[in-house]
Amino acid sequence: MSTADAPSWTRRAVGVLVGAAVAMVLVGCGADGASPPGALEVDRITVAAASDLRPAFEELGQAFEAATGTSVTFSFGSSGQLREQIVNGAPFHLFAAANVSFVDEVIASGRGVATTKADYALGRIVLWAPSGVALPKSIEELTDARYRRIAIANPDHAPYGLAAEQALKSAGVHDRIRSRLVYGENISDTFRIVQSNNAEIGIVALSLAIADGSQYTLVPAELHEPLEQALVVTSRGEHGNAAAAFARFLGSPAGREVMVRYGFVLPGEALPTS
Amino acid sequence: MTDWFPLWLSLRVSATATVVAAMVGIGLAYLLAKGRFRGRGLLEAVATMPIVLPPTVLGYYLLTTLGVNSPVGRAWERLFGGPLVFTPTAAVVAASLSALPFVVRTGRAAIEDVDPRLEAALRVAGHPEWRIATLVTLPMARRGVLAGIALGFARALGDFGATVMVAGNIPGRTQTLPIAVYDSVQAGNDSAARTGALILAGIAVVVLLTVTSLSTRRT
Structure with a gap:
């Protein structure tokens, strides 16, 4: 390496800088182009949804797009994580939580439209093991030493984790198995x-x-407080109608069919006895 | 069908972040190597902090300082009509801060390695400091500086914790490749997770090979 190739090095560096500057402009456009105030392009809405909804909502999103032409992008996480993001200004148009308390908190923070709050399902929890592991017939059987690690979602911010913890306590086994609990970030992580x-x-x-x-x-x-799953349209203004339309779609016959198939109990329906 | 958006977004975000980190970082590296001023140690500590801070802590601080309830966040919203957080721009901020320490530390060491007699000779000849820096010091330190930039790029590309906190996990908007890998694992989509992981691992190997070749072929 001598001074002879210094100019070519300089040219390359300039090339990299120019290329990156172009990239920077592109990113800038991406950031601004996606949220121009007042502009209405309802070809897409973004929904924050509790992760127990992933399989059902992905199916519903496609059905909704087929019916209305509006595509739905989902961001799945624990209800607590999503609430935190929405309170901090995340650009979601609809929030479907696993428990109504998170919806209330979003409304209290001024980021949810109170009049759009609605229950859409009751969630259920199950004991689940991959094939090859003997499935317990009741929650009491979890004390069996063969279950060395028992996964539940983090009860601090995941409603399904809280319900699991309540069920373990109601069944009187929580203290005996506490040291064997491992926590998932949200319910699909736990799965x-x-x-x-x-x-x-x-x-x-x-x-x-x-x-x-x-x-x-x-x-x-x-054995646990009901997992009253509720939703609310966020108060971002833009796309509010499309978000409300998706919320109504959940309660339509097509929407109910999908939700029931994934085991949700719908508003106005009796809880089946286990 | 594979969704290439996360890779494309990751490359855009980390390229931009690398430019930002390089511009700020080279300046800081030079200042720390040559400058003698009060608070130099503190400045270096602050610039290096993202290496040792858990990314979630960096993300938390960013969310607090840039969020919709912060003065910076409010000013941004007034200027650009939308919040800064949970946008690709927020991901660039997180990635730039993650990359910065690598440019600063590696760059500083390289600048300090330049023979001071050479710079002294030019100084005696009457050249101003900025000319000495741009004509001699930085070109001679370029291998180290470039190695730092390469490491910074890799770190920016790989960030998960800070990015997910300040930019979220919004598919098609802020879901970078590392976050897409996490999301694919959660969704049980193993093939997408495998593809993403393989791409990220591949880029990491290329960057490390580049860094090695930059640091061994010295003259």
């Missing part, structure tokens, strides 16, 4: 922990077990 055999068994959402097509044991609904 993956069990599915990958990193825990022998988990307490997960019925919808995820159904989507997987495998065996499960329903946990009696009276």
